[in-house]
Amino acid sequence: MNKVSGDRGNMLAAVYHGPNDLRVEKVPIPTIGKGEILVKVISASICGTDLRIFHGNHRMYLPGIIRIPGHEVVGTIAEVGEEINNISIGQRVFCSPNTGCGHCLQCITGNNNLCANYEAIGVTSDGGFAEYVRIPARSVQQGNLIPVSESIDPAVAALIEPFACVLRGQNALHIKAGDVVLILGAGPIGVMHTKLAKARGAGRVIVSEPVNDRAAHALRMGADRVVDPTSENLKQVLNEESEGRGADCIVVAAPVNAAQESALDLAAISGRINFFGGLPKNSPTINFDSNLVHYKELVVTATTACSTADCWQAAQIINSGLVDLSDLVSRRFPLKDALRAFAAAEDRRSLKIVLEP
Template sequence: MLAIVYQGKGSIKVEDVPIPEINPNEILLKVRAASICGTDLKIKSFGHFKNPQDKKMILGHEVAGEIAEVGSSLKGFSKGDRISLAPNIGCGVCWQCINGQSNYCEDYEAIGISMDGAFAEYMRIPSRYITQGNIVCLPSTISFEEASLGEPLSTVVCGAEAVNIAPPDVVLIVGAGPMGVLHVMMAKLRGAQKVIVSEINEARRKQALDFGADIAINPEAENLKDVVVGASYGRGADVIIIAAPSGKAQEESLELAARQGRINFFGGLPKGRDTISFKSNIVHYKHITLSGTTGQSLSQYRKAIEIIASQRIDVKKLISGRYSLKDAEKAFERAISEDTLKIVFNM
């Protein structure tokens, strides 16, 4: 079968590799759609701390497909079932896992990150994915490529729940890449009265408006604080989500937030540039709640799939290009471009 294999920092290759063999307690998935994540691009360039030996590995963790083979000791699944899966598995026994938040398990593992992933014609699903509830049987109203986008949407569910967006919040989203526009749609769905997007790239600002933002501004050309204050009856943004790798944006968010504002540092900062400074008293006197989120819990993953299946968020609109596995180089190249949102491999 064809697969996109990470070769070590800086390189991927399309290789012909054997179809994985499964144990009696595993599933073989015929991958039908898998989308490229910012994490895949980062792994391609810099590797991943979960792969300390920098070993060769099939990338990809945003995936949906059909069951090709069910291990002989498994019940409840059949060949042909349409499924997708949450990519992270926790250890299952730590405090975070017991609390249902395997995304904060210190010993998590994930397809495409610490084991072979989804950019392949077939993928082995290890038994822990099955026993821990990572697999979701897809409703008929969701396509494979939409289901592959359930993973990025679920991280947005996680971020939006942390700041509890509700009417009549005025929401500021910094950054209008794929995650930023998903946040725009999620904020609207949760009842934000106004969504303001701050983004320096013009094409991305236009995209943000197409995805439902009420205002999209270039913070280098306009005064963001004036716009936020003007759009929020003078109080500042009730919710701020930083979906860009910008320490400056994180620092400034405290000034832009309303009293009792909730802020989510959704995007991580590049290594070595992850120190910021701010006036602590702003947090104190304004009663700011500051959170950071990463990944998703299993329930948040299921919510994302149901939100897509119920057509409350149209993730198809994010697909900027469709590729076959053999065009991996082109697809990865395209995924880096600023006006690209999501790239999907169809098998």
């Protein structure tokens, strides 16, 4: 029953050795201790965070750190440590990456992504761009291993994490049936927002995206209208689509200062806005027209990453089939081709790239 005990041997992994130095190499299969679990990775998708890590721009990947990234991971339970009796070998799970301390106010209110002592698989410990990943005891105890249906493509189930971030963003927006929803940006996150907004009953989903391939994805994936803001007047289109009132809900899913600024103007009276993406570190300030917020009674929200509770809700939505993310998986690569996979994740034509170890 214990598939990797005894001679543990080596496994293939994509290991970060420094900025732009990701090496596919053999490393020892992780040893697990009391309360820990070893997961055999089936699928691990590459996210914008992984690209930031790859280029040496992630605050948790300090100089000198050698670590395996990968935090969007689906696999099967391969080995369980002592004192674990509620999880069985062979179960297919999504590994929710974030854990908190478990006892601060943020943790006990279900916002462990905001815990000051936050840890994350693939960020603060070795992640899933490997044949096996060790799940720390804290993650096991805090419910980070979420069962996923075997009827769902594991590459799609790996998208539970980014989808949970999207869900967290929209939970802050309270989209009502019939609302006009504007999404600024049609990368993988923008199209997930599009699908989820439709599933939540949005009346019209308008997507603003200047890159042609991305605009086409958005249209294919349920947007009612896609606008190129560089050649069309977005405000005019919105007015046409909303009987002149503007957008009831706006998601700014592009890390662009001007997009955040424009949201205040494009929002309807009583509109809700979510600043979903962070801005570049070197230019985090915007011109914020406070009077628009005041006189229109706007609600400006922001969300960052996702909690384990968000991942459980996201898994329920994916497991139920309510939202189908299968067309987001653009390409799959074996782990040995991790470098090619990273290059593909960087071209702006594809949506999600998945490694299959």
